[in-house]
Amino acid sequence: MMKKIAIALTGCLVAASAFAWDDGGIVQSIALRDGSTVHVFDNGKMAMENQYGLITSMKEGQVMKTKDGKDLVMNGNETARLYIVLGRQYRGN
Numbered sequence: 001m002m003k004k005i006a007i008a009l010t011g012c013l014v015a016a017s018a019f020a021w022d023d024g025g026i027v028q029s030i031a032l033r034d035g036s037t038v039h040v041f042d043n044g045k046m047a048m049e050n051q052y053g054l055i056t057s058m059k060e061g062q063v064m065k066t067k068d069g070k071d072l073v074m075n076g077n078e079t080a081r082l083y084i085v086l087g088r089q090y091r092g093n
């Protein structure tokens, strides 16, 4: 009986881990001073999420101020890719 429970729990952990690592290629999410977030993908391109969690567009080359006061230059404007990634996270599959 105990063995069965242990196996079931292990199965859950594996599933939870797989979900946590499925980040859609986002390697970093940086908080900006205005409350928005810039997501950096594995290819270095970026996508913006505003303070309400909505995906927004930003011109490439625009300078952003991070929450800790650094300047960050917008590289790319991957709104479509972020839609796919965040959509997947919200649905949980």
Ligand SMILES: [Cu+2]
Binding pocket: 038, 046, 047, 048, 058, 062, 064, 074
């Ligand atoms: Cu930006």
